[in-house]
Amino acid sequence: MDIGLAVPQFGRFAALSSVSRVARESDSMGFAGLWAGDRLMTPLRPKDRYPEGDMPEAHRVFLDPFAVLSVAASATSSVRLGTSALNACWYPPVVLARSLTTIDHLSGGRLVAGLGLGWSSDEYAAAGVPWQGRAARYDATLDALEVIWGTDPVSFEHELWTIAPSHIEPKPARRPPLYLAGFAEPALRRIGRRGDGWLTAALPIPMLTAMWRTVCRSAEEAGRDPAALRMVLRANPVITDQGAPPRSGTVAQISAYLATAAEAGVHEIILDLQHTATSDEHLLDLAGDFQARLSSGARGLLERGLL
Template sequence: MKLGLRLPQRLGVDLQNDLVEAARTAEAAGYASLWTYERLLFPEAPADPYAGVPGVPWPESQRQAADPLAVLTAAAVATERVRLGTSVLIAALHAPVQLAKTLATIDQISGGRMVAGLGAGWSTDEFRATGATGADRGRYLDETLNVFDAVWGSDPVTVRGPRAAIDSASVLPKPVSKIPVLLGGGGSKIGRNTKSKAVERIARRADGWLPFLSTPGPAGAAELRASWDRIREMAAGYGRDTSRMQMVVVGNVTFTDRPAGPGRSPFVGTLDQIMDDVRTAAEAGADELIVDLNLQEWFTGTRQMLETAVEIRERAVAS
């Protein structure tokens, strides 16, 4: 299993210097990829709890979340080998044609290293800020995928959707090759009888899945593996080559001073417990794990974050 690292975008990051240092340090340490997340704004009185989970406040560290595509552009220039991904961009917050063009441009700048991770989103405040609505978020995501297919294909481009209309036009640059599109959502417990538009969309259209691990240990590994098997079974039913699909697990790390007790969430606990969760993701069949240290409140700076990231990578290799 490969490891990826989310780049620092949070409050307190020195964007002029920290991004380049983080990108170069991660590549030198052997990380296979660098990732960014999207947080458009930080409402003082949110319409929704964080990630839509009742009672969960928005993390203060996300009062700033630097633009994910600008951050990846800086990383593209500062690195040579690592892939560059978004986990995730909220499709409804972007004009589809402009987003397709920006992703293709970063792919060209990086020499073909772009990975586009997308999601439907959950924040009413962010939808309102861009003139979107939560009710239409799935429709906007489908339109964005349609526009990607058209714009990244051959010219002239013709495509029509709720927000995009192109009639026989050239749209350049094109990606170096097809940019893999991964989708989040769908939950982590996908059974044979699960009926979900999000799961259907992943199976029909995505090059991969961006899930979270919901339970630590063997039970969590078995649960996630079963869900991934179900998605690939559905994809095969649509005539797709499932050997080319990837599962990239997202690990949002929160360290604790003492070992977290029974009932802990994955990637919450001591470093030893975090490493157990890394192994659980591998046992679940993950092709890659994104290590996200952006939510960690006690990091005093990017240097401390990177020292921890390097240690995680070294311990993963040694295990």
């Protein structure tokens, strides 16, 4: 199981010093990936409920994902750079492709493109994108990205966008792995049909495995090998002695849940420690503690033939 970190991006960690330090030190510590999210605003009276309850107050300050990953690219040499997840419909495909390809180009081919639909109709309205029809727009965006990342000259015709026959360069070092987010059955089936992996959250294990079976069945029905897909779980724990894992609890309790998730098939963990850490140093200390516990747990699973 690979272990990644959410790159500093919001609240007290929305600073160049935090992005640079955590990126540099996580790279030297051997973390597998650094991942950035995508938020535009915190509505005072949101039309839609935040998936985990109340939107965190720290999300009032949220840095651009492309910018923080560009900084991370300049501070690192080996860690993968991923998005978990970009709200793909907010961006015209040529703009999205350019931003992602720039990060891939500047990092020497370390990009992992993670895309989702988002959940906030308020943010869609602010971005000037219709909330209705977003699933069809999402599929068209995926189609356009595949074309843009293909061989030049490229062209694309759709009712939403027209790309005249053009050279669009640079190209990514290789077609970036495309991880898709979502929990509803249509989203899970889309992942199986056309994704390279599933971006999920810290769900109860039976729910997680049931959804993963849907992804794998969809892959098989599309003539794809489900064993080639990756399940990537993002955990946003609050570290406390009086918690309820997986959302809160001690490092040991959260690590136990994550080890169980690995046993159930999760290939990579993304730890977002910005909700609980009080400083860059605290975040890195917590990351090191999780890394030690989860690496030890992974060795145990290997010895038991489960990884």
